[in-house]
Amino acid sequence: MRISELVERTGVPLATVKYYLREGLLPPGRAVGAKLSLYGEEHVRRLALIRALRDTAGLPLAGVRTVVAVIDEPSPDPVASLGRAVAALPPAIAEDRHGPYPRAAAVAREIGEHIDPESTAMAQLEDALAAAESVGLGISPERARCYAEHVRAMAEYDVAHVPSGEAARSIEHVVLGTALYEPVIAAMRRLAHQDVARSAGAGGVRAEAED
Amino acid sequence: MRISELVERTGVPLATVKYYLREGLLPPGRAVGAKLSLYGEEHVRRLALIRALRDTAGLPLAGVRTVVAVIDEPSPDPVASLGRAVAALPPAIAEDRHGPYPRAAAVAREIGEHIDPESTAMAQLEDALAAAESVGLGISPERARCYAEHVRAMAEYDVAHVPSGEAARSIEHVVLGTALYEPVIAAMRRLAHQDVARSAGAGGVRAEAED
DNA sequence: CTACGATAGATAGCAGAGCTATCCATGACA
DNA sequence: TGTCATGGATAGCTCTGCTATCTATCGTAG
Numbered sequence: 001m002r003i004s005e006l007v008e009r010t011g012v013p014l015a016t017v018k019y020y021l022r023e024g025l026l027p028p029g030r031a032v033g034a035k036l037s038l039y040g041e042e043h044v045r046r047l048a049l050i051r052a053l054r055d056t057a058g059l060p061l062a063g064v065r066t067v068v069a070v071i072d073e074p075s076p077d078p079v080a081s082l083g084r085a086v087a088a089l090p091p092a093i094a095e096d097r098h099g100p101y102p103r104a105a106a107v108a109r110e111i112g113e114h115i116d117p118e119s120t121a122m123a124q125l126e127d128a129l130a131a132a133e134s135v136g137l138g139i140s141p142e143r144a145r146c147y148a149e150h151v152r153a154m155a156e157y158d159v160a161h162v163p164s165g166e167a168a169r170s171i172e173h174v175v176l177g178t179a180l181y182e183p184v185i186a187a188m189r190r191l192a193h194q195d196v197a198r199s200a201g202a203g204g205v206r207a208e209a210e211d
Numbered sequence: 212m213r214i215s216e217l218v219e220r221t222g223v224p225l226a227t228v229k230y231y232l233r234e235g236l237l238p239p240g241r242a243v244g245a246k247l248s249l250y251g252e253e254h255v256r257r258l259a260l261i262r263a264l265r266d267t268a269g270l271p272l273a274g275v276r277t278v279v280a281v282i283d284e285p286s287p288d289p290v291a292s293l294g295r296a297v298a299a300l301p302p303a304i305a306e307d308r309h310g311p312y313p314r315a316a317a318v319a320r321e322i323g324e325h326i327d328p329e330s331t332a333m334a335q336l337e338d339a340l341a342a343a344e345s346v347g348l349g350i351s352p353e354r355a356r357c358y359a360e361h362v363r364a365m366a367e368y369d370v371a372h373v374p375s376g377e378a379a380r381s382i383e384h385v386v387l388g389t390a391l392y393e394p395v396i397a398a399m400r401r402l403a404h405q406d407v408a409r410s411a412g413a414g415g416v417r418a419e420a421e422d
Numbered sequence: 423c424t425a426c427g428a429t430a431g432a433t434a435g436c437a438g439a440g441c442t443a444t445c446c447a448t449g450a451c452a
Numbered sequence: 453t454g455t456c457a458t459g460g461a462t463a464g465c466t467c468t469g470c471t472a473t474c475t476a477t478c479g480t481a482g
Contacts, residue, residue, distance in 0.1 A: 003458070015442050018459085035449045035458055048345040054440095056342035058269060058301065061440070086401065090269065091394060104398075111399060112406030119405060125398035131267035132391040134259040137384070139395065146368045147392075147399055150361035155403035157357045159411060173348070178401060180343040181358075183302060184350065185400070186393045187315075187336035188322060188358055190297065192366035193389070194330060195323030200370060214429070226471045229430085234469095246429050246478045265469095272469070428479085435472075442465070450457085 003029070006039045010047045017047070025050055025065055027072075049176075057179040063088040067179070071172045078167050085175040087120040091127065101126035107139070110148035154185070214240070217250045221258045228258070236261055236276055238283075260387075268390040274299040278390070282383045289378050296386040298331040302338065312337035318350070321359035365396070 007014045020026040026046055029037030046068070053059040053067060066088035075081035087093065099105075099117055104126040108115045115122070129139060139147075158177060162170055218225045231237040237257055240248030257279070264270040264278060277299035286292035298304065310316075310328055315337040319326045326333070340350060350358075369388060373381055 013442080016440085019441060022460090031459095033449070035447090037459075045346070052342035052346050056302065056339055091267065107399065108402055111403050112410065114406045114409035115402050116405065119402070121398050121401035121405065125395065125402065128267055128391070128394040128398055131263035132387075132395060135256070135263050135387055135391070137387055137391055139392075143368065143372070147365060147396060148403075150364050151396060151399045152403045152407065153361050154358060155400060155407045157354065158404060159407045161354070174404075176343075176346055176348055178404070180339065180346070180348055181350075182397045182400070183339040184336065184343060185358060185362060185396070187332050187339055188318065188362045189366060189393070189396070190332035190389060191319055191326050191330070191336065192322050192359075192363045193369060193385075194327065194332065195325045196363065196366045196370045198325035199323065224471080227469085230470060233431090242430095244478070246476090248430080424482090426479105426481085429477080431475090431477105433472100433474085436470085438469100439467090440465105442463100444463080445461085447460095448458085450455105452453100452455085 001039050003037065003039060006043055006047070009044055010051075012047055012051065020047070020050060023061065023065070025061065025068060053179060056183050058090050059088070059179070063090070067175060070175065071168075074168055075171065078171055082171055082174060083120070085171075086178055089179050091124055093120050093123045093127070097123050099123075099126075103129040103133070106141070107144045107148065110141075110145050111152055212250050214248065214250060217254055217258070220255055221262075223258050223262065231258070231261060234272065234276070236272065236279060264390060267394050269301050270299070270390070274301070278386060281386065282379075285379055286382065289382055293382055293385060294331070296382075297389055300390050302335055304331050304334045304338070308334050310334075314340040314344070317352070318355045318359065321352075321355050322363055 001009075003014070003017065007017055010017075012020075017026065021028060026043060029039040029043065031037050049068065050064055053064045054061065059067070067085050070081045070085040073081075099122065101117070101122045104122045105117065107125060107129065108117075108122065132139060158181075162173055162177075164170070212220075214225070214228065218228055221228075223231075228237065232239060237254060240250040240254065242248050260279070261272075261275055264275045265272065270278070278296050281292045281296040284292075310333065312328070312333045315333045316328065318336060318340065319328075319333065343350060369392075373384055373388075375381070
């Protein structure tokens with residue numbers, strides 16, 4: 001299809017599509033002569049991906065670039081690629097950051113024994129815990145245990161349902177699942193707060209806990 | 212304390228503190244004469260709150276303003292205030308947005324029966340589900356059921372542990388808990404993926420699912 | 423009592439992200 | 453043969469979140 005049709009089908013403005021092409025987020029179309037390129041379904045899908053990562057996952061375009069780079073290239077080292085992609089997801093962590101992460105370590109112990117103490121997610125957890133603590137919302141061991149139990153159960157479902165088969169496809173699934181299911185879970189939790197608060201009774205503090 | 216001490220204790224640059232004062236995010240100090248104001252512990256806490264909401268929860272300053280406004284004013288209608296505050300949390304939803312939210316409704320049914328179909332969280336869930344779907348990661352009813360179960364369990368813990376007592380304090384707790392525990396849960400989920408993937412065995416697809 | 427350094431308040435500038443708009447030359451197509 | 457979409461380049465624009473500078477004032481040490 002021509003660029004005008006791509007624009008029409010995705011709803012992304014022409015100037016923006018050109019910008020994404022310039023930035024290398026969207027691969028160039030198949031050139032037909034010097035003044036015409038044709039685009040395919042993969043361009044439609046890529047645009048949807050860019051918008052989803054940007055709008056829903058809140059990724060800056062630099063992060064989108066990292067993620068699509070991992071998805072595009074037939075990665076020689078899948079584990080390393082995956083690490084890079086997930087590290088590009090928000091919240092941002094300084095590259096030279098490293099442990100120890102005391103708060104995170106305590107919580108991680110509740111989750112499992114096979115956690116790399118230097119992974120980006122540890123730094124993210126440490127920051128999140130420190131921020132909560134700094135405003136008087138420190139997480140009790142009991143709460144950590146509760147969250148750990150349920151988060152682990154969801155992760156078990158996730159891992160069991162990663163499509164087996166081609167490695168590239170699995171990686172894409174894991175990266176996008178991490179990025180795009182997080183907002184889903186967050187929204188579901190807000191709804192659950194509503195529901196639980198209303199179920200618990202109509203008056204007092206609990207009724208105020210509606211979203 | 213003087214402004215210089217406030218700067219020193221929080222690590223926030225002087226120019227930035229002045230900016231927050233200008234923007235009304237930080238209440239003015241107690242004026243002592245025309246050229247000196249004194250600040251207290253509440254200013255230290257407020258600065259920590261602003262930075263936590265901005266850096267960890269990813270709130271734009273306009274959203275921080277909304278949240279602190281709700282926390283500050285002794286709200287006449289707690290439920291309404293709470294709704295405004297939680298609606299200010301990312302991801303952003305257009306003010307005039309309204310249902311129906313078909314994808315979200317299907318998932319919400321798994322969570323509970325007491326959900327307001329017009330709440331902001333429904334719109335957020337709808338967008339998140341649509342985004343996931345648009346890149347081929349639509350959520351199966353089975354997955355929705357799994358997530359709903361565990362999210363609800365966490366929400367039950369949360370609601371049961373909201374401090375009872377003064378309403379203002381409860382509201383603050385709920386708003387900040389919503390905003391600041393989401394990143395905690397997200398990071399924990401990433402760690403759980405790591406752990407489950409490694410526990411499941413060393414080779415093949417599952418080993419690639421490390422973060 | 424005086425000089426110095428901190429302060430309040432105002433204003434201007436700046437950097438990065440993410441577009442958006444314009445221009446031009448070309449070439450497809452009617 | 454004329455018109456219009458296209459590719460390619462470049463410039464500019466808006467918003468957010470600071471940062472820097474200037475000035476007048478004031479508390480306080482010497």
